[in-house]
Amino acid sequence: MGTHTSLLLKFIFMALNYRSPGFYLVAFSLVSIILLCLEPLFYAGKFSDRLYFYAQVRLAIAIILVAIDAFLLYYWSKNPHNKLLSAVITVINIILFVGGDVYIASSTMAVALWVVLRSFGMRICLIIIATFVMVESPIIYVIKRESEMDLLWREVRMCILLVLYLLLAWVLSSFEEAAERERKLAVAAAVDNERSEAARMLHDGIGQQLVAITMSFDVAKALKTTKEEDAWMEVEHAHTVATQALRDLRRWVRALDPPPAPVPEDSIQLVTVLESLSQAFASTGLEFYIQSPQAKHHLGATAGEIFQVTAREGLSNALRHGHPEALQFTLRCTDDAATLTVEDFSTSLQRSILAESEDEGYGLRSLRERAEQAGGTLHAEPTAEGFFLGVSLPLTESV
Known part of the structure; x- marks a missing residue:
């Protein structure tokens, strides 16, 4: 049991250690939504049956949305340029943001901005923020009948929060783009190394074998009139070297293009x-x-x-x-x-x-x-x- 536990803990540590920064943001945001929706269930005796039923429905909806969001984010991470998938993820996270109703759960908006920034760019992020501030605050004002001063402070807090989330999304995107550039440079360097290795193999391996074949034929040509037996030995040697060169070439072709x-x-x-x-x-x-x-x-x-x-x-x-x-x-x-x-x-x-x-x-x-x-x-x-x-x-x- 102890061995299984230590292996599991080691695997979890290694997995988390190699995750991108965006992974932690998504995990924190989605878990916070679930915890927020679970909270009323621990105080069942302090709520009416109607409110308790509402909390259960809210939890069920949150779990469904979080599961869909996590599933879509997994596939989006493999293709961040899929704009339709990005739009669906953004809508789901904005819904979770509106339903969160607290600052810790509202970090799902940071996930939405991160996805939009990666797929659509900064301009669309700014449009979303401006639209949200102009639409959300008046609706809350009508529903809660807040004073104009309260509405003003709400808009200020909302703007600060959204700008901070946009800054976080930009930082994460910058880190991931830098990591992607480094990966591409490493792949390019690997390709160059393989080309150099192939060139060295052709020069030092097959190239030298071809030189040996040429020399054997030259010697055989010089000996054919005086020492015919030695000349045929040189021809046989050239044949042996040519056979080995052909075998080496076939091996390298197979190695460079392995079967799928x-x-x-x-x-x-x-x-x-x-x-x-x-x-x-x-x-x-x-x-x-x-x-x-x-x-x-x-x-x-x-x-x-x-x-x-x-x-x-x-x-x-x-x-x-x-x-x-x-x-x-x-x-x-x-x-x-x-x-x-x-x-x-x-x-x-x-x-x-x-x-x-x-x-x-x-x-x-x-x-x-x-x-x-x-x-x-x-x-x-x-x-x-x-x-x-x-x-x-x-x-x-x-x-």
């Missing part, structure tokens, strides 16, 4: 992905061995995607730093965690270069960050026969 596969959510689906990867490299002479538990274990989409990336990164790493003859995938599962290891076995390696470098490449660094974000660990090191890559993840998602 759905995200595995259990151990059986993950093994299917690994088998699909091995079939794609069947024509390259590279052998694959897969070890996995016979029983089906649920992994969840997050762990499944990370393990899928692990398999591809292990294969790509083997091709970049050596000439592997075989790769072994090993999947181990328990009730609490799952581990996928990738080991390559090579005859001609450039491991000294990798061993001397203390900096991980972008692929391994990105994979490590994703594993740690999910509460897991990554272990990577060169071995006497090749390279070892292992990722362990807690299994916290329910079936």
Whole structure:
């Protein structure tokens, strides 16, 4: 029980630690609405049956709206430029703002302004604020029959509150836009690194093999009249090198364009992905061995995607730093965690270069960050026969 609790707490901490600032605003706003609507139910004896029934209806409506809002916000976060979805979310949050009736619950207006700012821009936010101030205050004035001074102070307080919420929405949007720019720069840098790596591979690998082939043919041409047997040996050597160059080229083409596969959510689906990867490299002479538990274990989409990336990164790493003859995938599962290891076995390696470098490449660094974000660990090191890559993840998602 203690182990399960510690794993759950670690997962929650890691999940919250990597959330965007907007996540906390949305969570605070929606939870505050629920707490506000729950409050009258704790004082049932102090209210009439009619008011108590009204409180129950209000709570039910709030729960429905909050559930819809959270659902729509989840999909909106994946596509902030969906204007129809943004408009629906804005309307729902304004309704919650009006129904909140207290300052803590009115932070849903900040959510509405944040969504509008991301999708429509600052001008629409200012129009919403101006419209709300001009419409809301007179309605309250008519309903509550407040004095003109009270109406004035209400408008002043409302303007200050809305401006503060707009400032908060702008700050959050600025943070998220900056994070998005950094992510795009990191992706661009990764693409440049991959291009440089591919260029180095072509020059140092296939390029050198083509040079060796040319030299063998030159030698064979020079020896064909004097030492015919030696000339044929050079031709045979050129054929061997050409065969290896073709095999290496096929491997790199497969590595740069792996077969598409759905995200595995259990151990059986993950093994299917690994088998699909091995079939794609069947024509390259590279052998694959897969070890996995016979029983089906649920992994969840997050762990499944990370393990899928692990398999591809292990294969790509083997091709970049050596000439592997075989790769072994090993999947181990328990009730609490799952581990996928990738080991390559090579005859001609450039491991000294990798061993001397203390900096991980972008692929391994990105994979490590994703594993740690999910509460897991990554272990990577060169071995006497090749390279070892292992990722362990807690299994916290329910079936």
